[in-house]
Amino acid sequence: RKEVEQDPGPFNVPEGATVAFNCTYSNSASQSFFWYRQDCRKEPKLLMSVYSSGNEDGRFTAQLNRASQYISLLIRDSKLSDSATYLCVVSLFGNEKLTFGTGTRLTIIP
Amino acid sequence: NAGVTQTPKFRILKIGQSMTLQCAQDMNHNYMYWYRQDPGMGLKLIYYSVGAGITDKGEVPNGYNVSRSTTEDFPLRLELAAPSQTSVYFCASSNQETQYFGPGTRLLVL
Numbered sequence: 001r002k003e004v005e006q007d008p009g010p011f012n013v014p015e016g017a018t019v020a021f022n023c024t025y026s027n028s029a030s031q032s033f034f035w036y037r038q039d040c041r042k043e044p045k046l047l048m049s050v051y052s053s054g055n056e057d058g059r060f061t062a063q064l065n066r067a068s069q070y071i072s073l074l075i076r077d078s079k080l081s082d083s084a085t086y087l088c089v090v091s092l093f094g095n096e097k098l099t100f101g102t103g104t105r106l107t108i109i110p
Numbered sequence: 111n112a113g114v115t116q117t118p119k120f121r122i123l124k125i126g127q128s129m130t131l132q133c134a135q136d137m138n139h140n141y142m143y144w145y146r147q148d149p150g151m152g153l154k155l156i157y158y159s160v161g162a163g164i165t166d167k168g169e170v171p172n173g174y175n176v177s178r179s180t181t182e183d184f185p186l187r188l189e190l191a192a193p194s195q196t197s198v199y200f201c202a203s204s205n206q207e208t209q210y211f212g213p214g215t216r217l218l219v220l
Contacts, residue, residue, distance in 0.1 A: 004152070043200055043211035044153065087152065095204050096141060097168070100152035 001026050004101035006088050011106045017078050021104045023088030024070045032094050033064055035073050036087040038103065044087055047073075075106075083108045112136050114212035116201050122218045123191040131186040131215050133201030141204040142184040143168075144176065146197040147214075153200060159184055191219045 006023045013019045025033075033050035048055065050062040050071050061074040071088055088101040117132045135142065140161045145153040145168075155168030159178040173195060175187040184203075188195060196219045201212040 008150070043213055045211070046208045049207070095207060095209060097143075097155060097158065098153075098209060100145075100154075102150065102152045 002101075003027060003099045004088055004090055006101040006104050008102055009105040011104065012109055013078055013106065014109050015078060015080060018074065018076050019078055019106065020072060020074045021086055021088075021106075022070055022072050023101055023104075024068075025088075025090045025099075026069070027090070027092065028066075028069060029092055030069075030090040032091040033062075033071050034089040034091075034098070035060075035062060035071075036089055036100075038085045038087055040084075044100075047086070078108050080108050080110060082106060114201055114203055114210050116199075116212035116215050118215060119213070120216045120218075122220060123188075124220060125191060125193065127191050128187070128189050129191070129217075131188075131199055131201075131217075133184045133186065133212060134182050135184075135201075135203040135210070135212075136182065137203060137205070137210065138181060139203035139205055139210075140181065142178065143202045143204070143209065144174070144184070144186045145200045145202065146170065146195075147200060148197050156186065156199075188217075191217075193219050195219050 035047040036044040037047045038044040054063045059076045063072045085103040087103045114135045143158045144156040157176040159165045199215045202209045
């Protein structure tokens with residue numbers, strides 16, 4: 001079983017729609033959780049950290065379910081600029097030694 | 111701040127050749143990392159360093175070596191290039207909250 005599993009997509013979603021991704025992780029000792037965004041042929045960049053209580057940043061909402069070992073990302077009112085690959089990332093120790101999922105590719109259609 | 115810089119951007123190597131991928135950061139981060147990303151895959155950790163003079167293996171260290179003589183620089187050495195090392199290589203550095211990635215080096219081994 002992979003340490004971090006994501007649906008690779010692609011998700012093709014009309015502009016303005018809401019889209020949600022899930023990710024599961026296998027190591028119950030994982031302590032830190034993140035969503036990174038990677039544009040085509042670019043480096044990954046931190047989108048948001050994921051906290052146990054759930055957190056929101058503008059149109060983006062992240063949730064963590066420790067009991068079921070999954071993380072979700074919800075994007076509301078999607079924009080063309082949201083087109084990217086979204087990487088689910090977990091770590092045993094804070095920001096060190098991150099384990100990456102393979103990513104979910106999202107394309108927003110005008 | 112330039113952030114994390116990597117050179118070269120792109121390189122073609124013949125099987126058996128050696129090369130050094132350069133990485134530098136100007137954010138005074140203690141932690142630095144090397145990842146590789148194969149097409150359609152997540153990033154895999156090759157080596158990491160928690161400070162000058164200290165390095166450790168990640169998930170896929172075979173065929174690579176690193177050194178960390180200064181806080182700023184973390185070069186990755188390939189001694190005998192193999193086709194399996196064709197990939198995109200990302201260097202990263204981190205503070206307490208975020209890993210910052212360089213723009214990547216695309217390596218093709220023929």
